[in-house]
Amino acid sequence: xxxxxxxxxxxxxxxxxxxxxxxxxxxxxxxxxxxxxxxxxxxxxxxxxxxxxxxxxxxxxxxxxxxxxxxxxxxxxxxxxxxxxxxxxxxxxxxxxxxxxxxxxxxxxxxxxxxxxxxxxxxxxxxxxxxxxxxxxxxxxxxxxxxxxxxxxxxxxxxxxxxxxxxxxxxxxxxxxxxxxxxxxxxxxxxxxxxxxxxxxxxxxxxxxxxxxxxxxxxxxxxxxxxxxxxxxxxxxxxxxxxxxxxxxxxxxxxxxxxxxxxxxxxxxxxxxxxxxxxxxxxxxxxxxxxxxxxxxxxxxxxxxxxxxxxxxxxxxxxxxxxxxxxxxxxxxxxxxxxxxxxxxxxxxxxxxxxxxxxxxxxxxxxxxxxxxxxxxxxxxxxxxxxxxxxxxxxxxxxxxxxxxxxxxxxxxxxxxxxxxxxxx
Amino acid sequence: xxxxxxxxxxxxxxxxxxxxxxxxxxxxxxxxxxxxxxxxxxxxxxxxxxxxxxxxxxxxxxxxxxxxxxxxxxxxxxxxxxxxxxxxxxxxxxxxxxxxxxxxxxxxxxxxxxxxxxxxxxxxxxxxxxxxxxxxxxxxxxxxxxxxxxxxxxxxxxxxxxxxxxxxxxxxxxxxxxxxxxxxxxxxxxxxxxxxxxxxxxxxxxxxxxxxxxxxxxxxxxxxxxxxxxxxxxxxxxxxxxxxxxxxxxxxxxxxxxxxxxxxxxxxxxxxxxxxxxxxxxxxxxxxxxxxxxxxxxxxxxxxxxxxxxxxxxxxxxxxxxxxxxxxxxxxxxxxxxxxxxxxxxxxxxxxxxxxxxxxxxxxxxxxxxxxxxxxxxxxxxxxxxxxxxxxxxxxxxxxxxxxxxxxxxxxxxxxxxxxxxxxx
Numbered sequence: 056x057x058x059x060x061x062x063x064x065x066x067x068x069x070x071x072x073x074x075x076x077x078x079x080x081x082x083x084x085x086x087x088x089x090x091x092x093x094x095x096x097x098x099x100x101x102x103x104x105x106x107x108x109x110x111x112x113x114x115x116x117x118x119x120x121x122x123x124x125x126x127x128x129x130x131x132x133x134x135x136x137x138x139x140x141x142x143x144x145x146x147x148x149x150x151x152x153x154x155x156x157x158x159x160x161x162x163x164x165x166x167x168x169x170x171x172x173x174x175x176x177x178x179x180x181x182x183x184x185x186x187x188x189x190x191x192x193x194x195x196x197x198x199x200x201x202x203x204x205x206x207x208x209x210x211x212x213x214x215x216x217x218x219x220x221x222x223x224x225x226x227x228x229x230x231x232x233x234x235x236x237x238x239x240x241x242x243x244x245x246x247x248x249x250x251x252x253x254x255x256x257x258x259x260x261x262x263x264x265x266x267x268x269x270x271x272x273x274x275x276x277x278x279x280x281x282x283x284x285x286x287x288x289x290x291x292x293x294x295x296x297x298x299x300x301x302x303x304x305x306x307x308x309x310x311x312x313x314x315x316x317x318x319x320x321x322x323x324x325x326x327x328x329x330x331x332x333x334x335x336x337x338x339x340x341x342x343x344x345x346x347x348x349x350x351x352x353x354x355x356x357x358x359x360x361x362x363x364x365x366x367x368x369x370x371x372x373x374x375x376x377x378x379x380x381x382x383x384x385x386x387x388x389x390x391x392x393x394x395x396x397x398x399x400x401x402x403x404x405x406x407x408x409x410x411x412x413x414x415x416x417x418x419x420x421x422x423x424x425x426x427x428x429x430x431x432x433x434x435x436x437x438x439x440x441x442x443x444x445x446x447x448x449x450x451x452x453x454x455x456x457x458x459x460x461x462x463x464x465x466x467x468x469x470x471x472x473x474x475x476x477x478x479x480x
Numbered sequence: 481x482x483x484x485x486x487x488x489x490x491x492x493x494x495x496x497x498x499x500x501x502x503x504x505x506x507x508x509x510x511x512x513x514x515x516x517x518x519x520x521x522x523x524x525x526x527x528x529x530x531x532x533x534x535x536x537x538x539x540x541x542x543x544x545x546x547x548x549x550x551x552x553x554x555x556x557x558x559x560x561x562x563x564x565x566x567x568x569x570x571x572x573x574x575x576x577x578x579x580x581x582x583x584x585x586x587x588x589x590x591x592x593x594x595x596x597x598x599x600x601x602x603x604x605x606x607x608x609x610x611x612x613x614x615x616x617x618x619x620x621x622x623x624x625x626x627x628x629x630x631x632x633x634x635x636x637x638x639x640x641x642x643x644x645x646x647x648x649x650x651x652x653x654x655x656x657x658x659x660x661x662x663x664x665x666x667x668x669x670x671x672x673x674x675x676x677x678x679x680x681x682x683x684x685x686x687x688x689x690x691x692x693x694x695x696x697x698x699x700x701x702x703x704x705x706x707x708x709x710x711x712x713x714x715x716x717x718x719x720x721x722x723x724x725x726x727x728x729x730x731x732x733x734x735x736x737x738x739x740x741x742x743x744x745x746x747x748x749x750x751x752x753x754x755x756x757x758x759x760x761x762x763x764x765x766x767x768x769x770x771x772x773x774x775x776x777x778x779x780x781x782x783x784x785x786x787x788x789x790x791x792x793x794x795x796x797x798x799x800x801x802x803x804x805x806x807x808x809x810x811x812x813x814x815x816x817x818x819x820x821x822x823x824x825x826x827x828x829x830x831x832x833x834x835x836x837x838x839x840x841x842x843x844x845x846x847x848x849x850x851x852x853x854x855x856x857x858x859x860x861x862x863x864x865x866x867x868x869x870x871x872x873x874x875x876x877x878x879x880x881x882x883x884x885x886x887x888x889x890x891x892x893x894x895x896x897x898x899x900x901x902x903x904x905x
Contacts, residue, residue: 166860166881168593198648201626204827205861218827220649223623228660229645235653402629402643432857435591436630456591 060111063118067189074184077156078110081344088350092286094326096319098312099289105296105305109343113299114186120146121190126248129191129214130298131176132199133365133396134221136389138375139241141260141302143248148187149298150194152176153342155459157184164209170430171458172342173202180213187299188214192247195240197221199400200433217243225394225401234390241386257385261375267302268371270309275368277316278360279418282325283333284316287359288349294366295343332357332475335418337411337441338426339434340365345459348426351468357475360418363411364426365398372396399433407437408444415450422451422478424471429458451478485536488543492614499609502581503535506769513775517711519751521744523737524714530721530730534768538724539611545571546615551673554616554639555723556601557624558790558821559646561814563800564666566685566727568673573612574723575619577601578767580884582609589634595855596883597767598627605638612724613639617672620665622646624825625858642668650819650826659815666811682810686800692727693796695734700793702741703785704843707750708758709741712784713774719791720768757782757900760843762836762866763851764859765790770884773851776893782900785843788836789851790823797821824858832862833869840875847876847903849896854883876903 064071085106089095105113121127126145130137140147152161157178158171164181165174179185193215196207207216219236222229241252250256274293277284293312297305319325334357336348341364349359362368373395379385397407415423423445427434438454445452453474457463489496510531514520530538546552551570555562565572577586582603583596589606590599604610618640621632632641644661647654666677675681699718702709718737722730744750759782761773766789774784787793798820804810822832840848848870852859863879870877878899882888 164864166857166863168855169857169861198827201825201857202861204648205824205858208828208865209861218649220647220651220654222645222657223629223648224643224645226645228657232647232653232657399630400626402623403633430593430855430857432591432594432626432855433630436594436627436634438591439589440633 057111059115063114064110064186067114067186068183069186069189070183073182074110077154077184080156084344084346088346089288089292092288092326094324095289096285096312096315098308098315101308101312102289102293102296105300106292106343109296109299110186114190116301117146117148117187117190121192126244127191128244129187129194131194131203132197132221133370133398134197134199134392135195135219136237136240136392138257138260138264138389139237139244139252141263142252142256143244143250145244145248147302148191150176150179150185150187150191151298151340151342152179152185153295153345153459154179155461157182158459165206168430170200170202170339170428172340172428173206175342175459177206177210180210193217195219199398200431202430221400222393223400223402230390230393233393234386237386237389241382252382254380254382254385257382258377258379261377261379261385261388263302265374265377267297267306267309268374270306270313271297271371273313274309274316275361275371277313277320280320280325281333281419282323282327282329282331283358283360284319284325286326286353287334287336287362288346288353290359291341291346291349291362291366294362294370295341297370299343327358332422332478333360333418333420334358335361335363335411335414335420335423336367336426337363337423338438339428339431342366347457347459347461347464348424348455348467351464351471352424355468355472355475360420361414363407363414368410368414369396369398399437404437408441411441411445412448412450415445415448420450422453422474424474425452425454427454427456429456482536485540488539489535489611492539492611493608494611494614495608498607499535502579502609505581509769509771513771514713514717517713517751519749520714521710521737521740523733523740526733526737527714527718527721530725531717534721534724535611539615541726542571542573542612542615551669552616553669554612554619556619556628557622557646558795559622559624559817559823560620560644561662561665561817563682563685563689563814564662564669564677566688567677567681568669568675570669570673572727573616575601575604575610575612575616576723576765576767577604577610578720578770578884579604580886582607583884590631593855595625595627595764595853597765597853598631600767600884602631602635605635618642620644624823625856627855646825647818648825648827655815655818658818659811662811662814666807677807679805679807679810682807683802683804686802686804686810686813688727690799690802692722692731692734693799695731695738696722696796698738699734699741700786700796702738702745705745705750706758706844707748707752707754707756708783708785709744709750711751711778712759712761712787713771713778715784716766716771716774716787716791719787719795720766722795724768752783757847757903758785758843758845759783760786760788760836760839760845760848761792761851762788762848763863764853764856767791772882772884772886772889773849773880773892776889776896777849780893780897780900785845786839788832788839793835793839794821794823824862829862833866836866836870837873837875840870840873845875847878847899849899850877850879852879852881854881
């Protein structure tokens with residue numbers, strides 16, 4: 056890395072030594088997981104570079120924005136209404152952690168039997184090896200799950216963490232509560248940014264977020280083709296980068312990649328042979344740089360054609376109406392996303408089963424892998440209902456639970472291969 | 481057990497064979513844990529008998545009430561507004577599970593890495609060895625934690641389970657939500673019982689619940705004396721029975737026991753020597769028949785002088801105002817308990833630290849054991865903040881995590897003994 060970057064990291068009070076060790080592992084992992092794939096779309100070059108510059112060029116951009124007065128907010132959930140951040144020309148960064156590297160440090164302040172995503176995120180802050188955590192003005196946490204809800208109290212000791220209360224049901228009273236929470240966040244953002252959120256500005260924010268949703272939905276639709284024009288790994292990487300990249304540039308790049316993919320589809324060209332086993336993944340989010348499951352599946356002869364996860368369809372679900380004329384109406388429209396996103400944090404959450412069954416049909420999946428991060432109780436408990444519904448619909452399903460370590464790789468591979476054989480037979 | 485009881489259990493569709501095995505283990509455990517204690521208060525005879533008749537005489541009573549048209553509702557949380565059940569002359573039963581015996585069955589439908597309390601409760605229903613689960617008309621679950629919230633969806637397949645949404649914060653919007661939830665439960669109970677909840681009836685219900693709270697608070701105050709007039713084990717047993725017994729009879733018996741305890745205090749008589757090490761327990765609930773921690777502490781030369789738990793002070797915290805004249809006002813009063821009970825399910829939950837420090841002072845505790853059931857994320861994560869606050873206040877604290885099995889008994893005993901030695905030195 057260039058000396059400019061080192062100077063920037065030092066100014067961000069990062070632990071340079073530890074950061075070197077962390078970054079040092081990534082190129083090899085990336086090379087092995089991504090670059091060895093055959094017939095990758097040319098449009099992936101942008102995203103490969105975005106990943107390479109995630110701790111470099113992108114941070115430079117963000118710091119330049121910050122110097123010019125732009126607010127920088129970190130988020131942890133697809134329910135965080137980024138539209139409000141965009142409305143004040145703020146920079147929004149999705150900050151979940153997907154690396155085993157920082158888990159042991161997270162465990163210094165959190166119980167070991169807690170979701171690795173939360174422990175990794177906490178570890179990134181404590182280890183001071185995440186430039187985003189160092190650059191944010193504040194964080195927007197939420198009460199989606201017990202682990203996150205209680206972790207914000209500790210994280211708040213290290214970086215200001217504002218907590219939104221996400222309701223646990225989807226009734227009228229919940230919509231009212233959530234609408235109030237969005238109003239309160241609006242005030243917080245206006246206060247922090249020093250900019251008023253007018254209807255015009257919020258309309259721009261909504262359009263920006265929707266455009267990104269539309270581009271990702273288009274990408275996911277391209278994956279329905281057989282042969283599939285892009286690997287699951289590449290699609291996952293794009294989804295992961297959506298949380299970090301400049302939204303307008305990202306949207307343009309996804310759309311340009313989709314042009315290429317749609318050409319491939321027209322030509323019948325893909326990254327696998329036609330008829331290769333097609334897998335839908337459903338479950339917990341897969342934060343950067345978590346690629347383990349996708350890599351195991353796609354080096355076993357199958358391809359992943361969709362993710363019903365927070366780093367998949369749930370991220371771009373819930374398009375917000377664009378015709379709200381007043382801030383009041385727009386906040387109501389933002390609140391309505393609550394009903395459109397079917398996360399296991401809600402009870403009941405029956406529509407998630409419908410989402411999965413529809414995705415199985417649309418993406419012509421031969422089987423579903425239900426993936427839970429270890430100790431994730433909402434997705435862990437809900438797994439039984441989803442598994443049964445899939446079985447009743449005649450869809451083969453494999454339940455896997457894992458963490459960020461490499462210890463279970465051989466065991467996972469065996470189970471995945473057995474599942475693929477079962478599907479093929 | 482008498483043939484009458486067997487016939488009753490058969491009519492409740494219980495698994496008689498398994499139930500025999502379960503009940504068979506209890507007298508020995510009870511004898512060892514309770515009856516060997518020295519100088520027990522005479523008033524414990526009522527509670528010993530209440531435990532012995534928990535699956536017998538008490539069920540007979542409940543079924544007689546049911547035959548006479550009384551509604552029977554099961555609850556799982558100190559936030560369940562039992563006052564509404566009392567208002568329709570209904571029978572309210574606290575249904576948490578505290579036995580390893582039913583955990584393996586619970587694990588057939590729930591993840592293994594879930595709180596044993598939830599798995600045990602689910603197992604009691606699936607195993608059909610809990611006459612209360614068999615006798616209830618419906619259950620009132622709540623969204624206090626992820627594990628319970630998602631488990632109700634499965635439990636509802638076996639017995640109707642109504643779910644209240646407990647807010648996750650304590651702001652004005654949360655009070656509004658909770659007030660609405662109480663109104664909705666009121667309608668549900670009116671519908672199920674066929675009786676209208678009038679202001680007069682609800683006033684009686686509030687008085688009945690408050691009287692029980694007052695009696696338990698009086699019992700807990702008696703434990704502040706040195707020497708302590710009642711063991712922690714006996715106090716815990718009483719708290720556990722509060723969830724099952726007829727509230728008016730129970731209240732009278734607790735008050736009568738308190739008369740005896742206050743006489744003891746006046747005479748300077750106790751169950752331990754004056755100056756014996758005094759321990760406050762804080763953390764997760766201890767449902768019947770979980771006595772492991774108390775037994776280990778009290779057979780190591782110390783005595784437990786209070787529990788800041790849901791089967792302790794949190795159960796009787798939040799006395800409800802009795803001067804509400806309309807149902808509207810009374811529901812508001814009921815909703816206000818939200819702010820008075822400091823459960824780790826809320827964020828933030830700073831007042832719990834104040835509660836613990838006050839209890840340490842009042843009960844003259846020499847040390848605190850922070851006890852979490854395994855995989856309880858709210859209390860697990862919050863432990864760090866409480867531990868630090870106690871350390872800052874100079875109060876020795878021991879953190880323990882355990883489940884319902886006997887596997888860790890030797891290890892726990894070693895740690896408890898080391899802690900008591902440290903306190904003594």
